[in-house]
Amino acid sequence: MGMRAYYVELDSEDMTRILDDREAACELLMGSSMGGMDMQAVFGALGVKDADLKAMEKMLGPMPAFMKGSPKATAKKKRPTLAIEKSWHAIHFVLNGDPWKGSGLLFNAVLGGKEVGEDMGYGRPRYLDPFVVVQTSTTLDRMTDDEFKKKVRSADFSGKDIYVYSDHLSGNHLSGEDFAELVDYFGQIRAFFHAVADKGNGILLGIV
Numbered sequence: 772m773g774m775r776a777y778y779v780e781l782d783s784e785d786m787t788r789i790l791d792d793r794e795a796a797c798e799l800l801m802g803s804s805m806g807g808m809d810m811q812a813v814f815g816a817l818g819v820k821d822a823d824l825k826a827m828e829k830m831l832g833p834m835p836a837f838m839k840g841s842p843k844a845t846a847k848k849k850r851p852t853l854a855i856e857k858s859w860h861a862i863h864f865v866l867n868g869d870p871w872k873g874s875g876l877l878f879n880a881v882l883g884g885k886e887v888g889e890d891m892g893y894g895r896p897r898y899l900d901p902f903v904v905v906q907t908s909t910t911l912d913r914m915t916d917d918e919f920k921k922k923v924r925s926a927d928f929s930g931k932d933i934y935v936y937s938d939h940l941s942g943n944h945l946s947g948e949d950f951a952e953l954v955d956y957f958g959q960i961r962a963f964f965h966a967v968a969d970k971g972n973g974i975l976l977g978i979v
Contacts, residue, residue: 774893774934774978776859776881777803778963780851781898781973789887789898789975796888796896800977803852853963858956859978860934861945865922865953870931876910879903880960884976893978901971908968911961919957923950 779799781789789796855862860870863881867873873882884897899907928940936949945953967974 778853779803779975855956857935861936879907896977899974905968908964
């Protein structure tokens, strides 16, 4: 179920909030992964009561505030978001030539940014300020779909342990279906960065 990548557009109010409040970034990212719902609403829909949460904490230890459903950062505010599901690792690899490392502006597209908030299980949320968003967007805009396709075709996925995609390779390359999926998600990332850059906003991203 986990290890899916999400992006959230941040206006000036949001950017101030996540830098001042460690819980806010986690709430925003969690809300994005749940279609805008906060954890309080999710627990309510599942019939989980306060007594149940206390029993869980007694067994597992204190839960982070964002897991208890504090709605201060997510309540009633719609933000543009993007979900690229489990394609994030493969896209990062194609853009950077390494499963985890990278340098330059293309690193920001998936795994870059300044860490904020708390570890959510697959690392902390990461923040890209408006200046970095514009720089990254400009770099992404320069890469056409055809150029990205060439990078995918030339990438050797064998032995790289790329999340999900390494499980169904054809030789050392992706299947046609996976190839098309990565091209589509890359296009969505490029369009998202472009739209956010045009508004002078920031981006919060992370794996949930």
